Amino acid sequence: MLYLLFSLIVLIPVFIGFGEIFQRTFGKFSFGISAKIVTGMLTVSVIWTVFSFFTPLNIAIELSTVSVGLLAFFSYGTYHQFWKFLSSVKISFWLPTLAAIFFASFAPFILDHFGYYVPTIKWIAEVGLVRGISNLDLLLGQMSVWHILQAGFSNFSDPFLRLNLVAAIAFLMYIWEKKVWIHLVLLPFLLLFIQSPSPEFPAMVFYFIILTELFRGNRNPGLLFTISVLVFAIKPTIIWLPIFVVLHMVFISKSSLKVFLPGIILLCIFLFKTFWTFGYPVFPVQVLDLGLPWKPNAELMKNSSEMAVQKTYDMQFTAAEIQKFSFIDHLKNWLFLEGIKGKIHLLFIISLFVFLIFAVKKKSKLIWLLFIAVFIKSVLVLLFSAQYRFFIDVFFVILFVFFYQKCSQKNSLMIFAVLSFLLGVFLSFPNVLKTAFPTFRPGNFMTGFKFDQLYKPSTFKLEKFKTYQVGNLRFNVVQNYPFSFDTPLPAISPQFIKEDLDAGIFPQLKGKTLKEGFIWRNISEEEKIQIQKILDEWAAENHD
DSSP states (O other): OHHHHHHHHHHHHHHHHHHHHHHHHHOOSSOSHHHHHHHHHHHHHHHHHHHTTTSOOOHHHHHHHHHHHHHHHHHTTHHHHHHHHHHHOOHHHHHHHHHHHHHHTSOOOOHHIIIIIHHHHHHHHHTOSOTTGGGTOGGGGOOOHHHHHHHHTTTTTOTTOOHHHHHHHHHHHHHHHHTOTHHHHHHHHHHTTTTSOOTHHHHHHHHHHHHHHHHTTOSOHHHHHHHHHHHHHHOGGGTHHHHHHHHHHHHTSOOOGGGGHHHHHHHHHHHHHHHHHHSSSSTTOOOSOOOOTTSOOHHHHHHHHHHHHHHHTTTOSOHHHHHTOOHHHHHHHHHTOSSHHHHHHHHHHHHHHHHHHHHHHHTOHHHHHHHHHHHHHHHHHHHHOOOGGGTHHHHHHHHHHHHTTSOOHHHHHHHHHHHHHHHHHHHHSHHHHHHHOTTOGGGGGOOOOOGGGGTSOOOOOOOOEEEEEETTEEEEEESSSSOOSSSOSSBOOHHHHHHHHHHTEEEEESSSSGGGOEEEEEOOHHHHHHHHHHHHHHHHHHHO
16 A cells, blocks of 8 residues: 555646646646546656657656656645645545545456556557557457556556556545535445556546536636547447547537547547557457458458357357347346346346436436437447446436435445445455355455555466567467566467467568568468467466
8 A cells, every 4th residue: 555655646736737737738627636537647648659660658658757757746845735735625525435445455356457458558558559469469459548657657656557547536525525425425336446457447537527527607608529539549349438528518518519629630540549559440340451461360360259249248158159149038138137237237238228218307408418329329338249248237227317416425425335345355355255245256256355565455466477489470478377467578378378279370570570470371281280289288287
């Protein structure tokens, strides 16, 4: 926790400094310190996304950024405003803050942390954005903007990858500045995943802020649209947010077209970034095929699509069985899946119906536009991959709309305290969680509370790998574990090696360096035998 406190002492002033620069240049979307932290994150994210096309986000980039942020923080006198806020809040603010730091000190347990988040951050910090990196590992084609931001601060400011803690503190500041206590009730559900650089966390924090601003009659829709595009760039499944802001700008605020320009520029940067890493504009959807030579192999994309469909049904049916479903079968099997996910699906449909009734009853244009945006997102999710994790944000939106003005500070603090206590018990004694929710798979990877957390966040270290070469690509393969979270670059997980072998292809360097990117090519029979030996060797050692 002491290490995390150090990170906060460095990073919060840095983001405030960049937020001050942003607001002096483009204007304010809201008052307060929290708004400066959010716009500071936006500013650094955009700058570093552009930089990462050309250079790794190494310690030199981080030192320069920290220096500029701190210089702005002190030279503009923003520290006075920051200190004024800190001195005005009471213990009711510091207790949730301490809870957030405590939860952030636990070891990561989300599997995506090891299979996607950390590898992505390593690539950006050590190499930068790499063209066609999805040919090496399909998941790396996502390259969330949040991971770009995390990568830049991973050298010394935040080596334990707890940037989500900064977002949580900014959110708490926003709650106290705007007195919107419903957010305090919802925050414990987010804190469950604060230990990882999960893009879902900041995306939900930022969309709560934008929703609040719109419900409070914010008069700067252009900046809200720009921030909503940032949220989309962080987590594309939050597509309903920019849709909602655009609808608001067209039908309520009657904004001119020029206010869309900054958000459109940011959107273009995001789309170009995904074209660069993945070959298509939005991961993992195969739309707008420009025939780029580094796009992933069609067979791998087909397998990925089939896997997404299977995950929609919690892997309870094969892809062949799902293809034979009638429309009624699709609906019935999805709604009534065995286990907790089937109940979540049913609750999702019921919630949308209740939201519709609520919109009809309220007769509010704002609520109707929000319902339309959420409904559009829900349809897209149902069409592409109706996994519960892709629409879990809809529940929070509905709760916000229902209870936006109905939560007092006292009641919200009590609910936060109770939920945080339960969360603390589950994280500290994960066997309790496994017993209470046996189908909650991440619970199997929780390690519980360790005394070391009081000064340093819990992490995992493996550093076991072997090096191989196929064609012009020399790569590393993790040993005794399925994910390459701390394997030196370039690393390929055994799962992707198997998928490449099945498709009869293998990634290759496009040039002579990692920065030049990757393509795929068909492999010979000799190479197939060589790759199979690599997999057999890994399986034998992993079995032992």
